[in-house]
Amino acid sequence: MMMIVTQNTMAVERKKRKLKRIAVLTSGGDAPGMNAAIRAVTRAAIANKLKVVGIRHGYQGMIDGDFISLKAFDVSGILHLGGTVLKTARCMEFMTSEGREKAYQQLKKAEIDAVVVIGGDGSFTGALVMSQEYNMPFVGIPATIDNDMYGTDYTIGYETALNTVVDAVDKIRDTARSHGRIFFVEVMGHEAGLIALNSGIACGAEVIVIPESNEHQQDELHKFLSKGYKNKESSGIVIVAEGEETGGAMKIAEEVRKEHPDLEVRVSILGHIQRGGSPTAKDRINATRMGVAAIDALLDDQKSVMIGIANDHIVQVPFNKAVKLNHNIDTYLLEIQRLMNS
Ligand code: ATP
Numbered sequence: 251m252m253m254i255v256t257q258n259t260m261a262v263e264r265k266k267r268k269l270k271r272i273a274v275l276t277s278g279g280d281a282p283g284m285n286a287a288i289r290a291v292t293r294a295a296i297a298n299k300l301k302v303v304g305i306r307h308g309y310q311g312m313i314d315g316d317f318i319s320l321k322a323f324d325v326s327g328i329l330h331l332g333g334t335v336l337k338t339a340r341c342m343e344f345m346t347s348e349g350r351e352k353a354y355q356q357l358k359k360a361e362i363d364a365v366v367v368i369g370g371d372g373s374f375t376g377a378l379v380m381s382q383e384y385n386m387p388f389v390g391i392p393a394t395i396d397n398d399m400y401g402t403d404y405t406i407g408y409e410t411a412l413n414t415v416v417d418a419v420d421k422i423r424d425t426a427r428s429h430g431r432i433f434f435v436e437v438m439g440h441e442a443g444l445i446a447l448n449s450g451i452a453c454g455a456e457v458i459v460i461p462e463s464n465e466h467q468q469d470e471l472h473k474f475l476s477k478g479y480k481n482k483e484s485s486g487i488v489i490v491a492e493g494e495e496t497g498g499a500m501k502i503a504e505e506v507r508k509e510h511p512d513l514e515v516r517v518s519i520l521g522h523i524q525r526g527g528s529p530t531a532k533d534r535i536n537a538t539r540m541g542v543a544a545i546d547a548l549l550d551d552q553k554s555v556m557i558g559i560a561n562d563h564i565v566q567v568p569f570n571k572a573v574k575l576n577h578n579i580d581t582y583l584l585e586i587q588r589l590m591n592s
Contacts, residue, residue, distance in 0.1 A: 269548060271301040273317070273362045276334040277308035277369035277376070280525055281393040281407025283533035284334040287368050289325040290541020291391075296322050298549060303362055307337045308369070309344035309376055312353040317360050329534060332410075332526045338369070344376055347383070354384045363387070366544045368406070370394035371573045378554055378569040387553035389544045390569060391537075395525060398442035400575035401567030402558025406540070408445070409532045411438070411524045415449040418520055423453065423487055431514040432486035434503040438524050440493025445524070447579060450489040451587050457488045458587055459502065461495035462579050470588070471502070475510055539564060
């Protein structure tokens with residue numbers, strides 16, 4: 251069950267609390283806006299008289315005791331930066347109980363009372379497992395460019411990644427139109443096609459191939475090609491979400507080349523540029539709101555919850571729901587995209 255929460259860090263009288271020192275880390279894939287979240291967590295905590303420790307390199311840094319003290323000044327000048335100043339990692343050792351025992355001992359040694367994890371569902375699963383084993387409250391802030399977390403309309407980084415894709419595809423469209431070519435543009439999202447779906451609509455893609463509706467969309471591609479796409483005055487953009495389910499842009503383009511040798515087919519794989527860059531205003535604002543709400547949640551004795559934004563309200567979603575349930579796509583958007591190309 252989601253809970254709507256009013257953001258009120260400074261205003262509300264709080265019960266006497268035992269929380270003195272909190273830690274913040276970034277984990278899993280990096281996403282633009284993570285720095286804005288680190289800044290918000292740090293400053294909201296300090297405003298509430300808490301000490302803040304930054305854990306570098308995600309859970310690996312927790313195991314290694316790679317901790318730094320964070321003051322308000324230490325997070326100045328990072329709001330607009332992509333990546334994460336705390337670094338991030340995927341850590342196999344944390345998946346073992348021995349690894350988590352080491353991590354807990356490090357937290358205890360540093361007198362850390364609670365942890366804010368900025369990451370995706372894997373990172374929250376790790377937090378949930380550890381909080382079940384040890385008495386350590388964790389609160390999560392969803393940051394992943396895929397926007398595939400249940401219980402929140404936004405994850406930090408998605409908006410920026412989407413805009414990066416739109417900017418790149420607009421440029422590809424210029425060259426595609428000049429040569430009368432059809433481009434297969436591969437974007438990130440092997441399990442969730444939200445970047446593909448929404449960038450496709452924003453760029454006026456002729457076809458969008460996503461894992462959630464793969465077969466159907468591949469049929470749409472064949473319909474589009476057999477409709478007689480041979481117009482040299484025109485261009486074609488097919489957005490393909492990466493991964494096994496769709497087969498990826500390279501594989502689809504190869505099949506199309508065989509079936510339609512007359513077409514000028516090109517492939518562009520956008521790759522890691524989608525993860526980088528300065529976060530958009532919306533990602534910065536959402537990251538700041540969620541960072542403040544994470545500290546609110548800890549001060550209110552919440553644990554094992556993810557902060558989300560639903561219908562523009564801050565919500566708290568239990569980790570066990572956030573990590574298990576998928577964020578569904580709105581298939582009506584595919585109808586809209588078809589309508590635009592009919
Ligand atoms: P992204 O969505 O960008 O991939 P993520 O948070 O889902 O981000 P993962 O690589 O899945 O990224 O997870 C990050 C880290 O969380 C893992 O490297 C591991 O240290 C920890 N983790 C993930 N799953 C578990 C688990 N079942 N038990 C303990 N720790 C886990």
